[in-house]
Amino acid sequence: MNEKNFKSGFISVIGRPNVGKSTLLNALMGEKLVITSPKPQTTRNAIRCILNDGDSQVVFIDTPGLTKARNKLGDFMEQSVKSSLTDIEGIIYILEPEEEFGKTDLEIIELLKKQKVPIIALINKIDTIDKRKVLKTIENLASYGIFKEIIPISALKNDGIDIVKKEIKKLLPEGPPYFPTDQIIDQNERFIFSEIIREKILKATNDEVPHGTAVEILSVNQRPNKEILDIDATIFCEKKQHKGIIIGKDGKKLKNIGIQARKEIEKFLEKPVNLNLWVKVRENWRDKPFDLKDLGYKN
Numbered sequence: 001m002n003e004k005n006f007k008s009g010f011i012s013v014i015g016r017p018n019v020g021k022s023t024l025l026n027a028l029m030g031e032k033l034v035i036t037s038p039k040p041q042t043t044r045n046a047i048r049c050i051l052n053d054g055d056s057q058v059v060f061i062d063t064p065g066l067t068k069a070r071n072k073l074g075d076f077m078e079q080s081v082k083s084s085l086t087d088i089e090g091i092i093y094i095l096e097p098e099e100e101f102g103k104t105d106l107e108i109i110e111l112l113k114k115q116k117v118p119i120i121a122l123i124n125k126i127d128t129i130d131k132r133k134v135l136k137t138i139e140n141l142a143s144y145g146i147f148k149e150i151i152p153i154s155a156l157k158n159d160g161i162d163i164v165k166k167e168i169k170k171l172l173p174e175g176p177p178y179f180p181t182d183q184i185i186d187q188n189e190r191f192i193f194s195e196i197i198r199e200k201i202l203k204a205t206n207d208e209v210p211h212g213t214a215v216e217i218l219s220v221n222q223r224p225n226k227e228i229l230d231i232d233a234t235i236f237c238e239k240k241q242h243k244g245i246i247i248g249k250d251g252k253k254l255k256n257i258g259i260q261a262r263k264e265i266e267k268f269l270e271k272p273v274n275l276n277l278w279v280k281v282r283e284n285w286r287d288k289p290f291d292l293k294d295l296g297y298k299n
């Protein structure tokens, strides 16, 4: 590490739900660290991912999608985004190509106008959208005059990611690293395990079920004299009927969620895991301050 010219700083990644913020984070980090899904409001916490190279440390903050909060969990998520905008060196605003901006993006742009740090706009998912729409989006964004760079990318196909990294590095001031240079995320293993399980639920269920689930890791134990790690976790859902959906016919859905989650946790830890899942109902937990805190959603 070259102490003298070392650069470091925080960069917040914000945008509407489902535009690909977390996918971008994983692409920037070069490995899967945060969960993604085709459903909006996948990310619930501000999560710091730490990108280290020989002469810099960028701390990217993945944030929940900005949208109108419908419950106390939503308020918590919105608050996480707002707090991610302080003490940072720059902002990545990510959006999808649109002929015209919708209400939410217009509101985000208003929020961005008030920020004092440089903002880089990323137009994501260019692999799926026609060029004309992308050009129109660039034109629209440029008309605001608040973006330092406007870069079309595909986070999923890793297209344009190196350019983003280069532009971000330019924003960093000289300074020492904020985190140990071998640390890549500011969350503990229990959080990572619970997120992986939640991602598999999001991918396996539909409608209102996935949005009302939370996962609590009950215990993580190394089995004596064996390489295997035992993890016990509870999935909370909001209604009895949702419990049935998550468990599925003959327990098949829950079993499948467990298999998918176990495989990914094993890949992350590089060791065998035995994962036991239970499903419990906690009515209306997304609107109860005690439950929110208990499930880890606290500021």
Ligand SMILES: Nc1nc2c(ncn2[C@@H]2O[C@H](COP(=O)(O)OP(=O)(O)OP(=O)(O)O)[C@@H](O)[C@H]2O)c(=O)[nH]1
Residues within 6 Å of the ligand: 015, 016, 017, 018, 019, 020, 021, 022, 023, 024, 035, 036, 037, 038, 039, 040, 041, 042, 043, 044, 063, 064, 065, 066, 124, 125, 126, 127, 128, 153, 154, 155, 156, 157
């Ligand atoms: N085709 C395509 N799909 C993408 C791209 N980037 C993300 N996606 C998909 O878009 C969906 C949402 O991605 P996420 O990364 O979870 O989006 P997010 O902005 O973090 O969403 P929230 O956490 O809910 O706010 C997923 O199904 C991704 O696979 C891309 O460049 N191209």
Ligand SMILES: [Mg+2]
Residues within 6 Å of the ligand: 021, 022, 023, 035, 036, 042, 043, 062, 063, 064, 065
């Ligand atoms: Mg996300």
